[in-house]
Amino acid sequence: MKNTFGNALKVTLFGESHGEMIGTVIDGLTPGIEIDYGFIDSQLERRRSKATVCTQRKEKDEYKIVSGILNGKTTGTPLCIMIPNMDTKSSDYQIFDAVARPGHADYTAHCKYHGYQDHRGGGHFSGRVTVALVAAGAIVQSALAKKGILVGTHIKKCGSVYDRDFDNYAKDIEYIQSIPFSILDKDAEKQMMDIMIDAKKQNDSIGGIMETAIIGMPAGVGEPWFDTLESMLSHAMFAIPAIKGVEFGAGFNCADMLGSEMNDEFYIEDGKILTRSNNNGGINGGISNGMPIVFRCAIKPASSIPQKQKTVNFKEMTQTEVEIAGRHDSAIIPRACVVTETMSALVIADALLSRYGTDYLFN
Numbered sequence: 001m002k003n004t005f006g007n008a009l010k011v012t013l014f015g016e017s018h019g020e021m022i023g024t025v026i027d028g029l030t031p032g033i034e035i036d037y038g039f040i041d042s043q044l045e046r047r048r049s050k051a052t053v054c055t056q057r058k059e060k061d062e063y064k065i066v067s068g069i070l071n072g073k074t075t076g077t078p079l080c081i082m083i084p085n086m087d088t089k090s091s092d093y094q095i096f097d098a099v100a101r102p103g104h105a106d107y108t109a110h111c112k113y114h115g116y117q118d119h120r121g122g123g124h125f126s127g128r129v130t131v132a133l134v135a136a137g138a139i140v141q142s143a144l145a146k147k148g149i150l151v152g153t154h155i156k157k158c159g160s161v162y163d164r165d166f167d168n169y170a171k172d173i174e175y176i177q178s179i180p181f182s183i184l185d186k187d188a189e190k191q192m193m194d195i196m197i198d199a200k201k202q203n204d205s206i207g208g209i210m211e212t213a214i215i216g217m218p219a220g221v222g223e224p225w226f227d228t229l230e231s232m233l234s235h236a237m238f239a240i241p242a243i244k245g246v247e248f249g250a251g252f253n254c255a256d257m258l259g260s261e262m263n264d265e266f267y268i269e270d271g272k273i274l275t276r277s278n279n280n281g282g283i284n285g286g287i288s289n290g291m292p293i294v295f296r297c298a299i300k301p302a303s304s305i306p307q308k309q310k311t312v313n314f315k316e317m318t319q320t321e322v323e324i325a326g327r328h329d330s331a332i333i334p335r336a337c338v339v340t341e342t343m344s345a346l347v348i349a350d351a352l353l354s355r356y357g358t359d360y361l362f363n
């Protein structure tokens with residue numbers, strides 16, 4: 001029952017979609033970090049439902065930091081954030097304590113928790129739980145920014161439409177964090193929105209690919225085997241509900257490349273060691289090489305769709321059909337970008353604190 005993640009910086013997650021509160025405890029945080037409430041608010045705003053393709057559930061996310069701060073700064077003791085659930089409508093979910101939504105976690109939760117799981121709104125498996133990760137991650141993300149380490153995620157692909165590549169990383173990250181939909185190119189944004197709306201009109205859902213960049217990361221952070229930066233980041237990404245694939249740098253395309261194409265040649269500029277390409281995504285041997293860390297996550301279409309689908313009643317052991325009601329994201333991806341981004345910040349901070357000690361983020 002592992003709901004805690006991290007080494008030097010440990011994040012514990014709790015709560016259910018329709019329970020009283022969602023929350024997180026962050027342990028190992030550097031004392032003296034100034035809490036940037038404005039940044040927490042803006043990151044939570046990016047996660048909130050905003051378009052017709054997102055859930056009609058409207059949560060205000062009125063979070064409270066109940067421990068680990070004094071006079072607006074972290075004390076270094078466990079910081080606990082609690083966020084009440086206000087807009088719940090549990091009656092829509094009554095049948096899912098016995099009828100499995102295809103692609104969702106109703107059946108597997110039943111198998112693991114012997115029927116004692118909270119099935120309302122997807123319970124502990126709901127995307128709603130990510131609100132706590134965003135609030136916690138935003139605290140760490142703004143502390144990293146003071147050290148010159150920036151993290152940003154955009155929607156790289158939806159349907160057949162691609163966003164442009166990161167160009168000026170710092171500017172692009174600032175831009176992504178200032179707009180409701182994390183898409184760099186305006187034309188691509190319009191086309192992607194049309195694709196998402198179209199999927200919803202057809203009572204369906206759609207996924208896509210998110211791309212994350214982490215810049216300013218010093219070379220030499222990460223471990224060679226089981227805590228490689230790739231494994232830490234992908235472990236965290238696969239914890240985010242609905243993420244089904246992660247690739248770094250050239251990713252799966254590396255299988256079609258020759259060594260001479262894949263290798264990132266080194267050079268020196270202004271006393272800094274850089275590489276000409278970044279096919280390895282800023283990581284060699286599990287350790288940061290000082291180039292931007294770049295990775296992509298594939299997120300699946302939400303499983304809860306208002307179409308008749310074949311399934312089972314796992315309590316009665318009968319075959320049945322289900323047409324899912326309730327309020328759902330027909331496209332998760334606009335809201336998931338900020339989850340990926342803040343989760344990446346938590347992982348990177350953990351790696352830095354493991355390497356340099358818990359005072360690393362002191363400002």
Ligand SMILES: Cc1cc2nc3c(=O)[nH]c(=O)nc-3n(C[C@H](O)[C@H](O)[C@H](O)COP(=O)(O)O)c2cc1C
Pocket residue numbers: 055103104105122125126127128130240241242243300302303304305327328329330332335336339
């Ligand atoms: C921000 C966010 C919002 C989500 N919203 C929905 C939703 O409205 N409906 C749904 O079926 N799944 C939604 N999901 C995905 C489910 O939580 C997820 O598919 C489910 O827990 C099963 O886990 P798995 O897809 O990783 O196997 C959301 C995920 C995230 C990250």
